[in-house]
Amino acid sequence: MAEMNMVEAIRSALKLEMERDERVIVMGEDVGHLGGVFRATDGLQQFFGSSRVIDTPLAESVIAGSALGLAITGMVPVIEMQFLGFTQQAFHQICQQMSRVRFRTRGSHTAQITIRSPFGGGVRTPEFHSDSMEAQFAQSSGLKIAMPANPYDAKGLLLEAIRDPDPVLYLEPLRGYRLITGEVPRDDYTVPFGRLRVVREGTDVTVIAWSGAVPVAEKAAEIAAEQGISAHVVDLRTLVPLDEEGLVAAVEKTGRCVVVHESVALAGFGAEVIAFLQEQAFYSLEAPMRRVTAPDAPYPMPGIEDFYIPTAEQVARAIAQTMADQ
Amino acid sequence: MAEMNMVEAIRSALKLEMERDERVIVMGEDVGHLGGVFRATDGLQQFFGSSRVIDTPLAESVIAGSALGLAITGMVPVIEMQFLGFTQQAFHQICQQMSRVRFRTRGSHTAQITIRSPFGGGVRTPEFHSDSMEAQFAQSSGLKIAMPANPYDAKGLLLEAIRDPDPVLYLEPLRGYRLITGEVPRDDYTVPFGRLRVVREGTDVTVIAWSGAVPVAEKAAEIAAEQGISAHVVDLRTLVPLDEEGLVAAVEKTGRCVVVHESVALAGFGAEVIAFLQEQAFYSLEAPMRRVTAPDAPYPMPGIEDFYIPTAEQVARAIAQTMADQ
Amino acid sequence: MAAKSSPPTSAQFLPDAKPVAPVSVLAETGKLNRGAKPGMTKTAVLEALRLMMLGRAFDTKCLSLQRQGKLGTFAPIFGQEATLVGTAMALDPAHDWVVPQYRELPAIIRQGQPMERIALYRQGHPDGGIIAEGVNVMATQVSLAAQIPHAVGLAWGLKMQNRPGVVAVYFGDGASSEGDFHESCNLAGVVEAPVIFVLQNNGWAISTPRDIQSGATDLAARAPGYGFPGVSVDGNDLFAVHKVTAEAVTRARAGLGPTLIEAHCFRMGPHTTADDPTRYVDPADLERWAKRDPIDRVQKYLAAEGNWDKATEETWEQDIAAEVEAAFEAASAHPRAGPEAIYEHVYAEPTPTIIRQRDAHLGGQ
Amino acid sequence: MAAKSSPPTSAQFLPDAKPVAPVSVLAETGKLNRGAKPGMTKTAVLEALRLMMLGRAFDTKCLSLQRQGKLGTFAPIFGQEATLVGTAMALDPAHDWVVPQYRELPAIIRQGQPMERIALYRQGHPDGGIIAEGVNVMATQVSLAAQIPHAVGLAWGLKMQNRPGVVAVYFGDGASSEGDFHESCNLAGVVEAPVIFVLQNNGWAISTPRDIQSGATDLAARAPGYGFPGVSVDGNDLFAVHKVTAEAVTRARAGLGPTLIEAHCFRMGPHTTADDPTRYVDPADLERWAKRDPIDRVQKYLAAEGNWDKATEETWEQDIAAEVEAAFEAASAHPRAGPEAIYEHVYAEPTPTIIRQRDAHLGGQ
Numbered sequence A, B: 001m002a003e004m005n006m007v008e009a010i011r012s013a014l015k016l017e018m019e020r021d022e023r024v025i026v027m028g029e030d031v032g033h034l035g036g037v038f039r040a041t042d043g044l045q046q047f048f049g050s051s052r053v054i055d056t057p058l059a060e061s062v063i064a065g066s067a068l069g070l071a072i073t074g075m076v077p078v079i080e081m082q083f084l085g086f087t088q089q090a091f092h093q094i095c096q097q098m099s100r101v102r103f104r105t106r107g108s109h110t111a112q113i114t115i116r117s118p119f120g121g122g123v124r125t126p127e128f129h130s131d132s133m134e135a136q137f138a139q140s141s142g143l144k145i146a147m148p149a150n151p152y153d154a155k156g157l158l159l160e161a162i163r164d165p166d167p168v169l170y171l172e173p174l175r176g177y178r179l180i181t182g183e184v185p186r187d188d189y190t191v192p193f194g195r196l197r198v199v200r201e202g203t204d205v206t207v208i209a210w211s212g213a214v215p216v217a218e219k220a221a222e223i224a225a226e227q228g229i230s231a232h233v234v235d236l237r238t239l240v241p242l243d244e245e246g247l248v249a250a251v252e253k254t255g256r257c258v259v260v261h262e263s264v265a266l267a268g269f270g271a272e273v274i275a276f277l278q279e280q281a282f283y284s285l286e287a288p289m290r291r292v293t294a295p296d297a298p299y300p301m302p303g304i305e306d307f308y309i310p311t312a313e314q315v316a317r318a319i320a321q322t323m324a325d326q
Numbered sequence C, D: 001m002a003a004k005s006s007p008p009t010s011a012q013f014l015p016d017a018k019p020v021a022p023v024s025v026l027a028e029t030g031k032l033n034r035g036a037k038p039g040m041t042k043t044a045v046l047e048a049l050r051l052m053m054l055g056r057a058f059d060t061k062c063l064s065l066q067r068q069g070k071l072g073t074f075a076p077i078f079g080q081e082a083t084l085v086g087t088a089m090a091l092d093p094a095h096d097w098v099v100p101q102y103r104e105l106p107a108i109i110r111q112g113q114p115m116e117r118i119a120l121y122r123q124g125h126p127d128g129g130i131i132a133e134g135v136n137v138m139a140t141q142v143s144l145a146a147q148i149p150h151a152v153g154l155a156w157g158l159k160m161q162n163r164p165g166v167v168a169v170y171f172g173d174g175a176s177s178e179g180d181f182h183e184s185c186n187l188a189g190v191v192e193a194p195v196i197f198v199l200q201n202n203g204w205a206i207s208t209p210r211d212i213q214s215g216a217t218d219l220a221a222r223a224p225g226y227g228f229p230g231v232s233v234d235g236n237d238l239f240a241v242h243k244v245t246a247e248a249v250t251r252a253r254a255g256l257g258p259t260l261i262e263a264h265c266f267r268m269g270p271h272t273t274a275d276d277p278t279r280y281v282d283p284a285d286l287e288r289w290a291k292r293d294p295i296d297r298v299q300k301y302l303a304a305e306g307n308w309d310k311a312t313e314e315t316w317e318q319d320i321a322a323e324v325e326a327a328f329e330a331a332s333a334h335p336r337a338g339p340e341a342i343y344e345h346v347y348a349e350p351t352p353t354i355i356r357q358r359d360a361h362l363g364g365q
């Protein structure tokens, strides 16, 4: 065990897996010599050489697209997309090509590829750097989506992702890169996909979050506790596959639910969570489920981004309102 | 009034608006000399000349991106994207650029652009040609989404779209291009955005659909009627803006709801509709709302696509199940 | 184009005033150009001819099935046979790869993909997507240019692993306008990937003619902008196409990186069976290009050498027709796919969501 | 690179063995090359120098504010002044457009955008995005190469309407690897749009050096592949940059279409204030390029002509500093933005959903 922040946990997983499996390569913009703009790949090129830790030209579509070719030759590419907002340029390669190659060829060709990318706001970045767009990828059948909220899960889910025979979009909460720390085993372990994590046990209302929204939900639960409300906080960990059983159980437990995420509300993944629960746990519901999200507006300029990102206070308010609903 | 099919109604709107407003230009792959692969722009180049009806190189991103530049010079581009599946190549230009230019410049620059595109299955097309991806665009604040289900709305919504000062994604149900016919005024009229249409009055259960799913919902309502169930069918017409009031009223009326769409279930727009209604009409709900959608798999090969697209029978079954729920 | 460059400019890189003369070996008459050599053994020429004829026969059969409503939309190769076969014959199917767009039938067959699979694909059967074990081809690509990045990745991977293969990736003049073309060429130039970009300039992208597709006189002229050679070749000349591809293969195997080949040919048929080219193709062009027919040309060459006559042609045509027939019969005998096929191969293991949806669906809900 | 082209090939388009000599007018010493003319009036040279100095002073100020935590991340122009000003000075702000990436401060100022707006933008204020009435610039572009299609559309639109304008679009060597670069150049070539592609090759894309960015010897060599001229120019040479841009403007105004300019310069500062270039930039390179400083060079030239001296330099620096100071003061006096700004300008009219969300938000929910 060692105390690590998110970036360190990610780097530790990359290093471990590259040592264990020589098919694994790391590629992307500035990942090599510089070690990534957030240093997630720091030292890897020095250790593994520039044939395994590869600086690419600035071209997201061919980064994703060539990874599919590389995978077909038996390599296991781990791509860093510098910011999630810039995966839009590679949308067709990710969503239509690598995600569907298995389906299209009935398993003849597959895409064991991991795409790592930071996302989310709160660090005063320029436009696009803070965009949360996990829901846009969720429609792409064939792609898995992992979104760790803490260093332990970051390492375990990344190892699971790299070893997964299918393409995985692995999203990292930028704001938490250095802020979120925790105990992480030095050795090999994986966190299975499709199992949510109970962050905090509670009895009155279930709060569902993932990635950077988990600490917000936790803090809201503390505020709620001061008001005498016991919030049950769960972290989805992976959106695809979704822990259907776990979700239903978590909501049946309290009969009330608040979903928190950083992307806009409209057609966000929170809508899917609510629609699913509404179908599967309707009769346990004592009040309408609520969403706390960004408003349906583009991510704004740094000067006003604090008004845009859901806060613990907003979540706490939603919890209180949900409790007040009959 | 004249009897028109969908393609004719669309063409009639284009022609009318190009005559009325000389800033309007039509551009895209094969829209000029050929008149579009589905003939939606047939005859327009002959009539308006090749400087207003423009065949472009095969490059979706610059088609969308150059339209933004054109709009800033005061032109009003109406783009045809040959199939919705191929807008993924232009995703960053549509979702990050044209949709946000107003927000970014606080209204200094705007994007009066319409993007027309066919989508949806049932006509045995090759891969990607049938993909339904409206929900992926719905996360892009700044973009409006219109999805007409019949020739009257097709013309009226298209005229509204072209005149709207904001970018509009206007999606056309491929399967219905020639199959769906109806009376259409020859003259100028618009159908306002954000007002759903009641397709069929009913009292027991509300069925919500848009575009190509509307006829499916209608047929299901007929089947249900034979079983003594009175279905209230509504057509959203536009997803953005959403007719919030109309939706709540439609569901409060019956207390039961089935949402039908052709895209995959996961994070589809049906999830948003259900999440919204769950928040706003919870206390009227007598049973869980249900979704009838494509399964969470890529659009399959033509030989099995009939198993993939939601059928009236499946919707009727969902209606019956919803009625059976206590 | 020359006019475009005036007034005087300091520019060091000027567009050519007119297209370069494409590499040519076998004249339209079926005679070798003066001093030119076929560059293929007699056996290879016969194999190539057979593949070209097979390709054409297969599509002719498909066209008739399609008209009977027994087949979905497809893109016939008519007229492009020499480009496809000339390139493919320069490859070693054991090591080299073919990455197709959707109009590369004989190249795929030459790599070893069973014709039956192709028939199945055209019938709309999901199993038509299966790539036979050990066959170095990628699946049909419907999204234009999207295959080009894959090909670069394949070539790069082979190089990383010191494997001997070279990758030939096919795409059209239309596809060459897509961003993926550029990003791929550029990456390939940086990593010196053993990849050959086969740009089939058949004059059309559906109804869009070449001069609306690009302002460049030669699309092969793009290669130096990525640091590798580009060559313009008569795409209806089997020997010329084979020659320039063989050179590109040699360069790639020697570690010298990519080549861009622009093969000038003409789409003699419809874009796909859903298209009506009489709306936009000038019949005079068709006539002109018909005289340059790639199959005819090789048959004339062989006949002049005493290796081809009407009788042989008839026997071959019968054999080939039988082979095509057999492929379609085998495909038709393949068990039909049911709804369960939708839920298979989405992931290596179905997710709980997929299992729930499948069970509901197959259970009749 | 020459080695790359062997073994012998039939290719007609071969990459250059080494880069061409960039167009040069004013030597590093500040002396005109033999027979060369500045090509700008004295007044224009002084205006250009002032803009270059202003650009550098603005960024120096920003850097110090940023270090004090009073400013967000930004990309300084250090070293690229001559490329930016030499191109901008060839434009007519009344008709011509500047479409920037994010490192084009003096070009935008020259077009007429008030410095105060730029200061506001850097302070993270949403109103920093407002383009002043009648100023022909587009907004800062953060998504690389995404502005290039816009520029082509702008130029095309001006041409369609027979308006006189020309569009200069700026982007980096890194951005030139994006698909949008290619699609834009290609469309511009087809429609002969009056657009000038200003590729600022500053040697780096964050930490990625030019030779990982492309295998091409010259990026300007890409132009013929789109049917228009490409020119390589010393980007630290104000006169050379101005000359090739003026030629491109003349061509564009004459209806002869686009030009691609590759300006060779060097990023003397960090990529952005979030970057630590000491991790990857060789100090020897910085030293070498420091000797080629674009401002210094023009000052030397003017001094030799008797139009510049230390005293003038000091006065200018003080004036410029005051101007920059005033811009930041004006920006700081701008009313702060509140949460309501998030809900404004999403659409021309807010949708019911936005109104509901806004009311809930501002109502404290």
Ligand SMILES: Cc1ncc(C[n+]2csc(CCOP(=O)(O)OP(=O)(O)O)c2C)c(N)n1
Binding pocket: B029, B058, B082, B086, B089, C075, C103, C142, C143, C144, C145, C171, C172, C173, C174, C175, C176, C200, C202, C204, C205, C206, C267, C271
């Ligand atoms: C990304 C994308 N955009 C549009 C289409 C629709 N489409 C199919 S084929 C075609 C023309 C292709 O032309 P070309 O690349 O020259 O190939 P050819 O058909 O001539 O062999 C178009 C526009 C597509 N399949 N993919």
Ligand SMILES: Cc1ncc(C[n+]2csc(CCOP(=O)(O)OP(=O)(O)O)c2C)c(N)n1
Binding pocket: A029, A058, A082, A086, A089, D075, D103, D142, D143, D144, D145, D171, D172, D173, D174, D175, D176, D200, D202, D204, D205, D206, D267, D271
């Ligand atoms: C589409 C996209 N991908 C990645 C980034 C992240 N990024 C910002 S600047 C930069 C390097 C840009 O290099 P270049 O185009 O040469 O411009 P320069 O910064 O040198 O002026 C990168 C990778 C981005 N902003 N946009």
Ligand SMILES: [Mg+2]
Binding pocket: C172, C173, C174, C200, C201, C202, C203, C204, C205, C206
């Ligand atoms: Mg073509």
Ligand SMILES: [Mg+2]
Binding pocket: D172, D173, D174, D200, D201, D202, D203, D204, D205, D206
């Ligand atoms: Mg650069």
